[in-house]
Amino acid sequence: MIRTIDIEKSFGENHVLKGITTEFYSGKPNLIIGSSGAGKTVLLKLLIGLFTPNSGQVLYDDVNIFELDKKELRQIRMKIGMLFQGNALFDSMTVGENIRFPMDMFTRRSMKEKQMRVDECLEMVNMEGINNRYPSEVSGGMQKRVGIARAMVLEPKYLFCDEPNSGLDPQTSILIDELICDLTTRNDITTVINTHDMNSVMGIGDNILLMKNGHVAWRGDKSQVLESDNEVLEDFIFASPFLQRLREDALKLRHGGQ
Numbered sequence: 001m002i003r004t005i006d007i008e009k010s011f012g013e014n015h016v017l018k019g020i021t022t023e024f025y026s027g028k029p030n031l032i033i034g035s036s037g038a039g040k041t042v043l044l045k046l047l048i049g050l051f052t053p054n055s056g057q058v059l060y061d062d063v064n065i066f067e068l069d070k071k072e073l074r075q076i077r078m079k080i081g082m083l084f085q086g087n088a089l090f091d092s093m094t095v096g097e098n099i100r101f102p103m104d105m106f107t108r109r110s111m112k113e114k115q116m117r118v119d120e121c122l123e124m125v126n127m128e129g130i131n132n133r134y135p136s137e138v139s140g141g142m143q144k145r146v147g148i149a150r151a152m153v154l155e156p157k158y159l160f161c162d163e164p165n166s167g168l169d170p171q172t173s174i175l176i177d178e179l180i181c182d183l184t185t186r187n188d189i190t191t192v193i194n195t196h197d198m199n200s201v202m203g204i205g206d207n208i209l210l211m212k213n214g215h216v217a218w219r220g221d222k223s224q225v226l227e228s229d230n231e232v233l234e235d236f237i238f239a240s241p242f243l244q245r246l247r248e249d250a251l252k253l254r255h256g257g258q
């Protein structure tokens with residue numbers, strides 16, 4: 001579990017995060033949503049220690065990461081998996097070398113052990129046997145799976161995904177969501193996903209944090225989205241008349257056609 005307590009973050013005069021107190025649970029996908037500029041990426045970077053808050057705490061299972069020395073922070077970092085927007089795979093390395101990279105950086109495992117783990121991770125994302133291909137030789141959806149395999153290679157306790165569905169078609173997006181969700185549940189990972197994808201919100205939104213202007217505007221799960229009368233949530237999710245109509249129909253069905 002990761003908790004934030006009263007996080008404030010400014011860049012000069014720009015007050016970006018304003019008193020963020022929230023929880024991200026283990027074993028479920030935690031989604032951060034909100035319009036552009038709301039502060040989602042800054043919050044995500046702060047959660048992984050790339051930014052320091054002006055005040056407030058980020059607690060990884062009760063350990064405040066901003067009170068750790070370098071060695072202790074490295075221990076926590078080893079337990080973090082990252083799935084970057086646009087995959088961030090190294091083009092000059094094969095798929096296998098990309099997945100192996102965190103082990104080369106953080107472990108002293110033998111080459112044989114590393115290769116076995118690479119194979120395990122490729123199997124985990126249903127991509128067996130593509131070790132020797134280069135990222136440019138596989139599709140966008142496959143690259144995303146390779147990114148997930150690399151994020152999983154050190155058996156993370158915490159997984160951060162920045163826009164995991166960007167650039168993917170809706171069907172592939174759903175498969176990627178299901179994969180992340182399945183790995184999260186099976187391995188009891190605290191997974192935090194920054195997303196704009198409404199299919200993800202309604203599909204895997206077990207804990208949704210909606211941000212607006214640096215505040216938490218709403219928190220809930222996918223089953224509460226339809227019924228909520230929170231104006232920020234309504235404006236954000238049901239922005240189009242088409243979605244508004246869908247919502248009305250879904251609510252009618254839920255309440256027995258009344």
Ligand SMILES: Nc1ncnc2c1ncn2[C@@H]1O[C@H](COP(=O)(O)OP(=O)(O)OP(=O)(O)O)[C@@H](O)[C@H]1O
Binds near residue numbers: 035
């Ligand atoms: N490194 C930085 N230095 C200065 N200001 C920054 C920095 N990173 C972000 N900001 C500012 O913080 C605010 C929130 O940006 P952030 O990237 O978190 O928005 P976002 O919700 O992720 O938006 P999007 O959905 O478009 O990615 C913006 O005003 C942005 O200019």
